[in-house]
Amino acid sequence: MKRAACFVLAASALTTAAFADAALPLYIGGRAVPKIVKVESGSWFSPDTEATTYTYQWPGVYFEAAFTGDRVAVKVDDTENNLYVWIDGVHRLTLTRPGKTTVALKDLGAGRHVVRLEKASETQGTTGRFEGFTVPEKADVLPAPTYTRAIEFIGDSYTVGYGNQSRGQTCTTDDVRDTTDTSRAWGPAVAKHFNAAYRINAFSGRGIVRNYNGIAAGDTLPYLYKFALFDHSVAADDVGWTPDVVIVGLGTNDFSTPLNPGEKWATRDALHADYVRTYADFVKSLRAKYPNAHIVMMAPDNNANETANNMKAAAALAQSEGVADLETVIFTGLDWMACHYHPSLKDEDILSKLVIERLNQLPKFAPAVAAQ
Amino acid sequence: MKRAACFVLAASALTTAAFADAALPLYIGGRAVPKIVKVESGSWFSPDTEATTYTYQWPGVYFEAAFTGDRVAVKVDDTENNLYVWIDGVHRLTLTRPGKTTVALKDLGAGRHVVRLEKASETQGTTGRFEGFTVPEKADVLPAPTYTRAIEFIGDSYTVGYGNQSRGQTCTTDDVRDTTDTSRAWGPAVAKHFNAAYRINAFSGRGIVRNYNGIAAGDTLPYLYKFALFDHSVAADDVGWTPDVVIVGLGTNDFSTPLNPGEKWATRDALHADYVRTYADFVKSLRAKYPNAHIVMMAPDNNANETANNMKAAAALAQSEGVADLETVIFTGLDWMACHYHPSLKDEDILSKLVIERLNQLPKFAPAVAAQ
Numbered sequence: 001m002k003r004a005a006c007f008v009l010a011a012s013a014l015t016t017a018a019f020a021d022a023a024l025p026l027y028i029g030g031r032a033v034p035k036i037v038k039v040e041s042g043s044w045f046s047p048d049t050e051a052t053t054y055t056y057q058w059p060g061v062y063f064e065a066a067f068t069g070d071r072v073a074v075k076v077d078d079t080e081n082n083l084y085v086w087i088d089g090v091h092r093l094t095l096t097r098p099g100k101t102t103v104a105l106k107d108l109g110a111g112r113h114v115v116r117l118e119k120a121s122e123t124q125g126t127t128g129r130f131e132g133f134t135v136p137e138k139a140d141v142l143p144a145p146t147y148t149r150a151i152e153f154i155g156d157s158y159t160v161g162y163g164n165q166s167r168g169q170t171c172t173t174d175d176v177r178d179t180t181d182t183s184r185a186w187g188p189a190v191a192k193h194f195n196a197a198y199r200i201n202a203f204s205g206r207g208i209v210r211n212y213n214g215i216a217a218g219d220t221l222p223y224l225y226k227f228a229l230f231d232h233s234v235a236a237d238d239v240g241w242t243p244d245v246v247i248v249g250l251g252t253n254d255f256s257t258p259l260n261p262g263e264k265w266a267t268r269d270a271l272h273a274d275y276v277r278t279y280a281d282f283v284k285s286l287r288a289k290y291p292n293a294h295i296v297m298m299a300p301d302n303n304a305n306e307t308a309n310n311m312k313a314a315a316a317l318a319q320s321e322g323v324a325d326l327e328t329v330i331f332t333g334l335d336w337m338a339c340h341y342h343p344s345l346k347d348e349d350i351l352s353k354l355v356i357e358r359l360n361q362l363p364k365f366a367p368a369v370a371a372q
Numbered sequence: 373m374k375r376a377a378c379f380v381l382a383a384s385a386l387t388t389a390a391f392a393d394a395a396l397p398l399y400i401g402g403r404a405v406p407k408i409v410k411v412e413s414g415s416w417f418s419p420d421t422e423a424t425t426y427t428y429q430w431p432g433v434y435f436e437a438a439f440t441g442d443r444v445a446v447k448v449d450d451t452e453n454n455l456y457v458w459i460d461g462v463h464r465l466t467l468t469r470p471g472k473t474t475v476a477l478k479d480l481g482a483g484r485h486v487v488r489l490e491k492a493s494e495t496q497g498t499t500g501r502f503e504g505f506t507v508p509e510k511a512d513v514l515p516a517p518t519y520t521r522a523i524e525f526i527g528d529s530y531t532v533g534y535g536n537q538s539r540g541q542t543c544t545t546d547d548v549r550d551t552t553d554t555s556r557a558w559g560p561a562v563a564k565h566f567n568a569a570y571r572i573n574a575f576s577g578r579g580i581v582r583n584y585n586g587i588a589a590g591d592t593l594p595y596l597y598k599f600a601l602f603d604h605s606v607a608a609d610d611v612g613w614t615p616d617v618v619i620v621g622l623g624t625n626d627f628s629t630p631l632n633p634g635e636k637w638a639t640r641d642a643l644h645a646d647y648v649r650t651y652a653d654f655v656k657s658l659r660a661k662y663p664n665a666h667i668v669m670m671a672p673d674n675n676a677n678e679t680a681n682n683m684k685a686a687a688a689l690a691q692s693e694g695v696a697d698l699e700t701v702i703f704t705g706l707d708w709m710a711c712h713y714h715p716s717l718k719d720e721d722i723l724s725k726l727v728i729e730r731l732n733q734l735p736k737f738a739p740a741v742a743a744q
Contacts (some may be wrong), residue, residue, distance in 0.1 A: 075479075091468050092470050092471075092473060093465055094465065094468060096465070096466060098464050098465070099464075100479065101464060101478075103476065103478070104477075104478060105473065106445065106475070106476060107447075107473065107474040165540075165550075166539045166540070167538045167539050167542065167543060167551070168538070168540035170539065171539060173435030175539060178537075179539070322533075335706070363603055
């Protein structure tokens with residue numbers, strides 16, 4: 001009987017190490033909906049435990065954690081996205097629409113490591129789920145990374161990085177899916193330059209009052225912005241998120257096509273007026289939400305400056321109604337060589353450099369400070 | 373003392389499960405150089421073991437193994453390639469120039485699984501190393517997958533899949549690195565259609581007698597073909613490899629540029645004659661190596677058919693000197709929209725369908741047989 005008891009002990013030790021790994025505390029970059037789920041231990045001698053999963057849909061969402069030791073496991077359930085796994089700032093793995101998958105990185109070497117899972121692709125109609133990072137032993141758990149700077153990006157496809165890895169403008173739906181890489185868009189590049197946390201609240205095809213070619217009337221970006229999921233089922237919970245800078249780029253979809261019969265604006269002038277008023281109100285709501293944030297409004301100089309001119313009018317209106325610490329940026333010189341005339345990787349570089357130069361002017365983002 | 377012994381047993385069981393995993397026997401698709409290395413157990417109570425690693429350089433090399441149970445680990449040491457990990461025919465992970473990395477897939481579900489590691493990118497100046505698949509327990513080891521059909525592809529960049537994922541013709545060196553995906557080239561598509569094993573013995577820029585623009589004189593594909601590594605340090609060991617079909621596509625690089633001063637051919641006619649004679653000799657050497665293989669010679673119809681016409685002359689010469697079971701295929705209708713006017717993914721599809729139609733004519737590859 002002593003021998004039998006002994007083998008049970010051995011099995012228990014094995015199970016603890018291999019299956020009941022310790023979950024790492026997270027830094028979450030972006031909106032994700034937590035849900036506590038029961039994890040069945042699968043054995044009579046160890047109790048069931050609880051774990052938190054995170055459902056995500058906005059682009060560019062990332063999860064980070066720190067640990068010691070040479071291994072970490074990443075657990076996802078996502079049939080639609082390309083997900084990147086980074087270790088210590090190096091992109092090591094891509095999970096290509098992996099489904100329900102647990103992947104473990106081993107032989108990482110001793111010492112502290114930071115693991116990061118990042119949503120690279122855009123999914124407008126489906127969600128994915130992150131089920132946590134784990135390490136073999138509780139002693140390997142470290143506090144999650146923290147940031148002293150934070151930037152929020154609000155926009156459309158230009159902010160998502162729509163098709164940005166493409167080397168051509170002609171793309172199928174699958175091409176767009178495969179070539180959109182938010183991690184290589186200008187926003188994350190700016191944030192990484194300043195070692196800043198960031199969120200990408202952007203949705204391709206959406207505008208301030210009018211979406212691309214008039215689709216999905218009313219479901220504009222300022223409306224979607226209120227939610228964590230795009231079906232409006234879960235309100236956004238931005239508690240604990242206080243960006244130093246909010247950068248908004250919206251208007252291309254409002255103006256890129258002629259008005260169709262049946263849309264709510266009788267004339268182009270009426271569309272312009274609605275855009276200016278609504279955009280100013282949206283900026284005022286951002287100021288109310290983030291009283292100390294520096295706000296940047298961006299627009300391209302293409303399409304005879306229709307977006308740029310109306311964006312500047314919206315900024316002037318917001319300023320006249322009390323919104324301070326607000327600047328506008330017009331960008332130029334892009335080659336638009338990615339899918340459907342979107343910014344190419346070369347353009348992402350132009351945009352990130354332009355924005356970095358602007359943010360360098362802010363005391364908290366000044367080069368000497370940011371290098372710390 | 374009984375209790376103490378008991379805890380040693382527990383630790384030993386844990387170590388065996390977590391660290392001394394069982395290596396899986398392999399099916400290796402392509403040339404790889406095995407090397408037996410000592411694996412230190414890192415503990416006083418378990419002996420050091422041996423493992424075989426595989427150095428690879430030719431494109432499209434893949435390693436496959438079968439196992440039962442819900443987890444498998446993949447061990448690589450490769451700072452240059454994009455490597456794909458497939459489980460049961462589904463591409464689940466991409467290792468992006470991962471360095472020395474062990475990655476484990478877990479929660480795969482019970483039952484038999486097939487794991488596959490595949491080199492997607494082309495590396496001409498560096499090698500990578502595969503260090504094996506492992507499962508936690510010896511009982512989970514299954515025999516490696518086997519194939520009843522086998523195809524060898526010999527060629528240049530068109531066979532490598534050079535830049536094929538690009539949606540444009542303008543590409544930097546990094547673009548080519550990032551967009552070359554041999555797994556999506558026409559050769560692997562043809563082989564997978566027939567559930568055939570395959571090898572890709574191809575090298576971008578090489579020709580029959582002359583490489584692209586005359587570079588690397590003498591180090592042509594028929595010469596490189598003799599080696600497992602491109603520095604000529606290790607002879608190819610093709611023991612056990614008996615392809616049913618050998619498909620050769622070479623000549624684009626011989627003819628795509630004007631002759632430069634100092635090259636060994638005084639005239640274009642001399643180049644043509646050397647190509648025809650050397651290509652016929654190469655085909656004769658393939659016939660000697662693989663007496664029962666069906667041989668296909670392929671060429672595009674571009675560049676005023678200079679490649680196609682000379683390829684046909686080489687085929688006629690080989691046939692006149694006794695090479696039977698040989699056919700030629702001229703392909704047309706490509707858009708050449710990938711990097712530097714290479715076949716696009718759309719073109720890969722045209723090419724694979726064309727070759728599948730031809731191979732359907734072979735008794736062993738006839739649709740009714742191939743479906744088995």
